Amino acid sequence: MRRLMILNLICGLEVNRIFKSIKYGSGHEVFIPFEGRMKSCLKIGDSFEKGIELFKVDKRKLLASYCLSEDLGIKPNKILEYVTRIEGEYISKDDVLAEKLVSGGLLSKRVVSEYDGIVNLSKSNLGYVNILSELGVESCISTFSGIVKDVDFAKGMLVKTDVCALPFFYSNFDSSEGVFGNLKILADESVPSRKNIQESFEGNIVFAGRFLYPELAIELFKRGCKFILASSMNYDDLKNLKVPVGILTGFGNIGIDSTRFDFLRELEGLQVAVSLDDGAVQFPVGLNSGISNIFEQNYYTVFLKKGDIVRSVDIESFGMVGEVENITLDGKLVDVFLQDGSKISVDMESLELYQEDFSIMRTRIFSI
Amino acid sequence: MQNYLSIYISHDFICANLAYDGGILKDQTHIFENLKESEMAEFWLSYFRTLEKKWGITFLEHPQVSKDGFLVKFRNLGCKVSILKTNPNHKKIVNSLRNFSLDLKILSYTRELNEDILKSFATTLEYEDVLLVDLNSRFFKASRIEKVSGEFKPVNLSRFALPGYSYTDSRIYLQKPSELLKLLNGLKYKTFLSKHVPSNLMSNIWSNFLMRPSFKTNSEFLQDFVRAYITVQILSLCSENPKIGKDFAVKPVKTLLWVTGDLVGIPEFKKLLVSILDGFEIKGSFDVAVDENFLLYTFGRAFSLGKKSDEVILSKRDFLPNFTKVFAPDIDMKPDSRKVVFHGTLFNRRGPSMEVFGMSSEIAEVPVKNPEHSYLDGKFIKNAYIQKYRKIFEFHCTDNDICWDRIVLDCRIKPVVYGPNAKTNDIKFNMWFGGESYF
Numbered sequence: 001m002r003r004l005m006i007l008n009l010i011c012g013l014e015v016n017r018i019f020k021s022i023k024y025g026s027g028h029e030v031f032i033p034f035e036g037r038m039k040s041c042l043k044i045g046d047s048f049e050k051g052i053e054l055f056k057v058d059k060r061k062l063l064a065s066y067c068l069s070e071d072l073g074i075k076p077n078k079i080l081e082y083v084t085r086i087e088g089e090y091i092s093k094d095d096v097l098a099e100k101l102v103s104g105g106l107l108s109k110r111v112v113s114e115y116d117g118i119v120n121l122s123k124s125n126l127g128y129v130n131i132l133s134e135l136g137v138e139s140c141i142s143t144f145s146g147i148v149k150d151v152d153f154a155k156g157m158l159v160k161t162d163v164c165a166l167p168f169f170y171s172n173f174d175s176s177e178g179v180f181g182n183l184k185i186l187a188d189e190s191v192p193s194r195k196n197i198q199e200s201f202e203g204n205i206v207f208a209g210r211f212l213y214p215e216l217a218i219e220l221f222k223r224g225c226k227f228i229l230a231s232s233m234n235y236d237d238l239k240n241l242k243v244p245v246g247i248l249t250g251f252g253n254i255g256i257d258s259t260r261f262d263f264l265r266e267l268e269g270l271q272v273a274v275s276l277d278d279g280a281v282q283f284p285v286g287l288n289s290g291i292s293n294i295f296e297q298n299y300y301t302v303f304l305k306k307g308d309i310v311r312s313v314d315i316e317s318f319g320m321v322g323e324v325e326n327i328t329l330d331g332k333l334v335d336v337f338l339q340d341g342s343k344i345s346v347d348m349e350s351l352e353l354y355q356e357d358f359s360i361m362r363t364r365i366f367s368i
Numbered sequence: 369m370q371n372y373l374s375i376y377i378s379h380d381f382i383c384a385n386l387a388y389d390g391g392i393l394k395d396q397t398h399i400f401e402n403l404k405e406s407e408m409a410e411f412w413l414s415y416f417r418t419l420e421k422k423w424g425i426t427f428l429e430h431p432q433v434s435k436d437g438f439l440v441k442f443r444n445l446g447c448k449v450s451i452l453k454t455n456p457n458h459k460k461i462v463n464s465l466r467n468f469s470l471d472l473k474i475l476s477y478t479r480e481l482n483e484d485i486l487k488s489f490a491t492t493l494e495y496e497d498v499l500l501v502d503l504n505s506r507f508f509k510a511s512r513i514e515k516v517s518g519e520f521k522p523v524n525l526s527r528f529a530l531p532g533y534s535y536t537d538s539r540i541y542l543q544k545p546s547e548l549l550k551l552l553n554g555l556k557y558k559t560f561l562s563k564h565v566p567s568n569l570m571s572n573i574w575s576n577f578l579m580r581p582s583f584k585t586n587s588e589f590l591q592d593f594v595r596a597y598i599t600v601q602i603l604s605l606c607s608e609n610p611k612i613g614k615d616f617a618v619k620p621v622k623t624l625l626w627v628t629g630d631l632v633g634i635p636e637f638k639k640l641l642v643s644i645l646d647g648f649e650i651k652g653s654f655d656v657a658v659d660e661n662f663l664l665y666t667f668g669r670a671f672s673l674g675k676k677s678d679e680v681i682l683s684k685r686d687f688l689p690n691f692t693k694v695f696a697p698d699i700d701m702k703p704d705s706r707k708v709v710f711h712g713t714l715f716n717r718r719g720p721s722m723e724v725f726g727m728s729s730e731i732a733e734v735p736v737k738n739p740e741h742s743y744l745d746g747k748f749i750k751n752a753y754i755q756k757y758r759k760i761f762e763f764h765c766t767d768n769d770i771c772w773d774r775i776v777l778d779c780r781i782k783p784v785v786y787g788p789n790a791k792t793n794d795i796k797f798n799m800w801f802g803g804e805s806y807f
Contacts, residue, residue, distance in 0.1 A: 014422075015395055015397045015418055015419070015422055016397075017397065017398060017400075169579060169580075170575070170579055234568055234571070234572060235549065235571040235572050235575040236567070236568050236571045239549070239550075250572075250576045250579070250580075251571070251572040251575045251576050251579075252569075252572040252576070278402070279402050297407070297410045297411075297414065298414050299400055299410075299411050299414040299415060299418075300397060300414060300415060300418040301418070302418050302421040302422045303421070313576075313580040313582055314582070314585065314586065314587070315573050315576060315577060315585055315586075315587035315589070315590050316586065316587055318576045318580070319576075347584055347586065349582060349583060349584055350582050350584070350585070
C-alpha cells in the first residue's frame with residue numbers, strides 16, 4: 001500500500017467530477033399544464049404517437065403585454081393600485097389601462113390598450129398586465145410518443161415518456177406547476193437586440209443566446225414567451241428580474257459550448273418541459289426502449305488525459321469547455337485549448353470531465 | 369490492524385480518509401446534490417470505485433442484486449460514514465447507504481457527537497481550551513470547550529471519567545445557495561475587502577463559486593472576498609454567542625484553535641489566520657491547526673480513544689497536521705507605529721540559527737524547518753506583552769509528538785480597524801505583510 005501511495009503522489013491523481021452535458025432518462029413523467037378550460041383530452045392509460053392531439057382547451061390568445069412596473073415606474077406588488085380595469089373586463093382600443101398621477105397630481109402617466117380585448121391580471125405580481133383575445137379553442141398536438149399516466153382536469157396531464165434533460169446552472173423559476181411549450185432559438189453565440197424582435201413568442205420556450213440582458217428578457221416575456229433559456233446572465237440583473245429564466249452555463253458573459261447548442265438546434269420546434277424538481281429542461285423524445293442502456297452512469301473520474309474534453313469551474317475561466325492539451329509533470333496544472341481558439345492553464349482540481357452524449361443519442365433517436 | 373475508511377458528508381462535499389498501517393490516504397470532492405433516490409445506488413458505486421482507482425486498492429466486492437437494486441460488501445476494510453445532521457438530504461443519504469451496503473457504519477454527526485469528540489480530543493492532547501471553527505460555504509460553526517477545574521464527568525465515548533469541560537457553540541446556517549447569494553446585498557462585506565472589484569463582477573464570481581464550489585482558486589478577487597466573508601461571519605457568530613470567543617488565548621492555559629471547512633484552502637494561510645484573528649478579535653498566544661482533510665470529523669473519535677478504539681489506532685504523527693504557534697501581544701503604542709516589539713532567535717540544533725524580529729503594525733511568519741531540533745528564545749520589548757507569558761521566554765517547537773512548523777507574530781496594534789474602503793484596506797494589508805520575509 002505504501003508503494004501505491006507514493007505512485008499516486010507522483011501522478012498527482014485527483015478525483016474530478018464528471019459533468020454530463022445532456023442527461024438521458026427513460027420512463028420520465030412530463031407534466032403538461034392546461035392553460036385554459038379543458039374541453040377534451042386522452043384518457044389515463046392511452047398511448048399516443050407523434051402528431052396525435054393530446055387535449056383541447058378553451059384559450060384566449062395573447063394580444064399584448066404591458067410591463068407596468070417599467071412603464072409607470074412602480075413596484076410589481078403595487079400594480080393593482082394603478083390599473084383602472086378589473087380581471088376579465090372588456091377593453092377597447094385606446095382605452096386607459098393604467099394611470100399614475102405624478103408631480104403632485106398635475107400630470108399623469110397613462111398606459112392605453114392597443115387592442116380590443118379582455119384584461120388579464122394573472123401576471124400582475126410580476127408587473128405585467130395582458131390583453132387577451134376572445135375565447136378560442138386550442139389543440140395540443142404531441143411531437144413525441146408516450147403514455148398518459150394521469151389527468152387532473154383542473155391542472156393538466158401527466159405523461160410518461162423518455163426524455164433528454166439539459167440541466168440548469170441556475171433558475172429563478174419557482175412555480176410548482178411547470179412550464180410546457182415549443183422550443184424556439186432566438187440566437188446562438190450572438191447577443192440579439194430587442195429592437196429587432198417583431199414576432200410573437202406565445203406558447204414558446206425561447207433560447208435567447210449567449211448572454212441575456214434584462215430588457216431582452218422583458219421584451220420576450222411581453223411577447224408571450226413562457227420561459228427563457230440563456231447561456232449566461234449577470235446575477236445582479238437576474239435577481240431583480242420578474243421573468244422566469246434558466247441559466248445554462250454560469251453568471252457573467254459565458255458562451256454556450258457547441259455540443260449543447262447543436263442539441264438545442266436539432267430540437268428546435270419540438271415540445272419541451274421545464275421541471276423544477278429535476279432542475280432541468282426536459283426534451284421528450286418518445287418511448288425508445290433500449291437507448292438508456294447506452295449511457296453508463298459515472299459521476300467521478302480519477303484520470304484526465306490529453307485529448308479529454310473538460311469544463312472549467314475555475315473562477316477566471318468559469319464554464320469554458322475545451323480540450324486537454326498538456327498536463328504538467330506533477331499533475332497539478334493543465335493546459336486547455338478552448339473552443340474559441342484561446343488557451344488557459346487551470347488547476348487539475350478545477351476541471352470537470354465533460355461528457356457529451358448527444359452525438360450517440362442523435363443517431364439513435366432521429367433514425368427511429 | 370484492519371484498514372479503516374471513514375467518510376464525512378457535509379452539505380455539498382464528501383471527504384474520505386483511509387487509515388492503514390503506513391498513514392492516512394485522503395480525498396475530498398464535491399457531492400452531486402440533486403440526485404434522485406433511484407440514482408443514489410449507482411452514485412455510491414461510482415464513488416467508491418473511483419476511490420479504489422485513486423488509491424490503487426480494491427475493497428469493494430462485486431455487487432449482488434437485491435430488492436433495492438444491488439448490495440455491496442466491503443472486503444478487508446472497516447467503513448464508517450458520518451453525515452452532518454443538518455444536511456437537507458440527510459434522510460435520503462442515510463437510506464441510500466443502508467440500501468447500498470450492510471457493511472457500512474452510518475452515523476449522524478450531531479451537536480452532541482461534536483461535543484463528545486471535542487472533549488475527548490482535548491483531553492488526549494492535554495489542551496484546556498479548544499476552539500473548533502468550521503468554515504463552510506453553506507454554514508459557519510464555532511464550538512468551544514474549556515476545562516472546568518476540579519470537575520470530573522463521565523463521557524460516553526471515552527468510557528472513563530474525563531476532566532470536566534464546559535461546551536458552547538454558535539452556528540449560522542444558510543442552506544440554499546439563493547440565501548447565500550442574497551448576502552451580497554449586505555454592505556458589511558465591502559468594509560473588509562482589500563481588492564476593489566465592480567459589484568456586478570463580484571456578484572457573478574461569488575454566485576458561480578457558490579453554485580460550483582471548489583477547494584482552491586487562483587482568483588485574487590475570490591480569495592479576498594472569502595477572507596472578508598470569513599471575518600464577517602465570525603463576527604456574526606460572536607454576536608450570536610459572545611462566550612464563543614471571549615478571553616480565548618488570554619488565560620494561562622494550553623489553547624488550541626482547530627480550523628476546518630471547505631473554505632480553508634481558498635485564502636492563503638496568513639490571510640486565513642488574519643480573518644480568524646480579526647473575526648474573534650484574538651489576543652494572546654495559542655496553537656493553530658488547519659485541518660484541510662476533515663481528520664477531526666473522520667478519525668477524531670478513533671484518535672482520542674487510542675488503543676481502545678474499535679475502528680483504528682492512530683498515533684499523533686499519523687493524525688495531527690503540523691501546528692502553528694501564534695503570538696498576538698497587546699501593544700501600547702499609537703496606531704501605525706513602526707517599532708521593534710519582539711526580538712528573538714530561532715535556534716536549530718542541526719543547522720544555522722535565525723534572528724527573528726517582530727515590528728509593530730506587522731505580521732511576521734517564521735517557518736521552522738526542523739521542529740524536532742528547534743526552539744525560539746525571545747522577548748517582547750517596548751510596550752508589548754502577552755498576559756500569560758513572561759517578557760523573556762523560550763518556546764520548543766516539538767512537544768509530546770506535536771510539531772510546530774511555523775511561528776506567527778501578530779504585532780498589529782489592537783483593535784484592528786478596517787476601512788473605509790478597499791484601497792485603504794489594501795494599503796493596510798501591504799503594511800501588515802510587508803515586513804521581512806523569513807522564507
